[in-house]
Amino acid sequence: MIRTRFAPSPTGQMHIGNLRTALYAYLIAKHEGGTFILRIEDTDRSRNQPEALQGIYRGLALAGLEHDEGPNKGGDYGPYVQSERLPIYQEHGQRLVESGNAYYCFCAKTEKTDDDEEASYTEVTRDPCRNLSPEAVAEKFSQGIVPVIRQRIPESGSTTYDDLILGSITFENNQLDDQILLKSDGFPTYNFANVVDDHLMAITHVVRGQEYLSSAPKYSLLYEAFGWQPPAYAHMPLIVKEDGSKFSKRAGDPGFEDLVRMGYLPSAILNYVALLGWNPGTDQEIFYLEDLVKVFDFHRINVSPAKFSFDKLNWMNGEHIRLLSPEAFHALALPYYPESLRNLDLERVSALIQLRTEKLTEIPAMVAFLAELPAYELDLFESHKSKSSLESSRKVLANTLPLLENMTEWSNTALFEQLKAYAQESGQKVGTVMWPIRTAVSGLAFTPGGATELAEILGKDETLKRVRLALSRLES
RNA sequence: GCCCUCAUCGUCUAGGGGACCAGGACGUAGCCCUUUCAAGGCUAAGACCGGAGUUCGAAUCUCCGUGAGGGCACCA
Secondary structure, X not given: OOEEEEOOOOOOOOOXXXXXXXXXXXXXXXXXXXXXXXXXXXXXOOOOOOOHHHHHHHHHHHHOOOOOXXXXXXXXXXXXXXXXXXXXXHHHHHHHHHHOOEEEEOOOOOOOOOOOOOOOOOOOOOOHHHHOOHHHHHHXXXXXXXXXXXXXXXXXXXXXXXXXXXXXXXXXXXXXXXXXXXXXXXXXXXXXXXXXXXXXXXXXXXEEEXXXXXXXXXXXXXXXXXXXXXXXXEEXXXXXXXXXXXXXXXXXXXXXXXXXXXXXXXXXXXXXXXXXXXXXXXXXXOOOHHHHHHHOOHHHEOOOOEXXXXXXXXHHHHHHHHHOOHHHHHHHHHHHOOHHHOOOOHHHHHHHHHHHOOOHHHHHHHHHHHHOOOOOOHHHHOEOOOOEOHHHHHHHHHHHHHHHHOOOOOOHHXXXXXXXXXXXXXXXXXXXXXXXXXXXXXXXXXXXXXXXXXXXXXXXXXXHHHHHHHHHHHHO
């Protein structure tokens, strides 16, 4: 039985990298009918943001990645919040000290801060506390110094670690530092809690970013020290920006919920992110979550970093929008219509713009002309392709105005038939007739529909008003 | 500085020794369709980082460069 987990730390909204990690973990499990677990890694008391937990739930729900076990779901392997598992880590830390695979360290902190980019690095050196005699340890304890517990890495030799997608990687042990397992505040470090919990929660496959690769051999050593069978690890290539730098919240790059606010559909974001570092081996590009569950194979995960392209996401979002039922699209579009449009048949408007919407946030600008005719230049009436000129436009509008005024049925088809008939009778191209009407009615070069479609939506009064205005401008 | 990973069109990628004068998608350009613009259809330009090997044969294997990214915290 496959068991995977998504293990975010509650430090902010769900990020793109997080989303993909969660997605792949979900897919690996669900492709095989396995279990997907949510675990909260809140072992850093200073950076912990309790409200971020809600963001994680929201993000997961938005993406449709429903977990089977977790803090708000329960399960047989809880608690699923690391700060509630402190005694477990203490006990396991003790075990390693007793077996000689870890030791107490009484040294002062050498913490690195986030803005400490230019810190000078020296070679890995062994900690002086590594070889403290039991008496010396007792002595320190009696002085009231609170120690940390460090992992004892072998002096020499090398550790080979096998990755599901990167293959076998070997590290020299003298390059691995005696990392801290348990901090002096009694909390475990991420690296320690991770190993202990993954084992205790019977995780079979771990998906995580390549930025964690260098801690992998230390994990191997830890599993070995405990005598445990390690899970399979899959290290994902990083997602970077178009300029090659890291996609990060610190640089102000959008997170999952930001993208939704920017007008992207969660299903499109998920689809796009799935293909960033993985491919199905076929030409298919449009996937919903349930399709991914069927075809996902982690063997096809890539090794090199991928750049996040808004161009492609825009296209994919457009594809997902077109795939929506008219009703579903209308429901999504509704909030984007300005108040001033409420008197129009918005379902008709939605039907018109669905094919040409890439992002929901474009909608207000796309439909603004319906509420208010924009100021436009008369040269808009000139179109080489439609054989339309200022003079032909004036004539068409003058001739069709009475026809429009006499229309009894004001519908797209009726209007179209009427105008088409006029075009034929007067020996003109349909385009030559439609062009000035569409222009008069919209004041725009590009509109989300043809002349008669717009006329239908605007209604007879407003259409006639706009046509008369155009005509008077052309006549003067 | 030390360690690790990676390297095919601008971007996402297919490719696992001959099927490759390298395929698809986004973007770009052009054409068609058309009541505009889209959408859709068709077409075009566009890449194997460099150098040595191995081999009858290398985008594919090896090594060396170079470039990019990641890590080296009582952060995850």
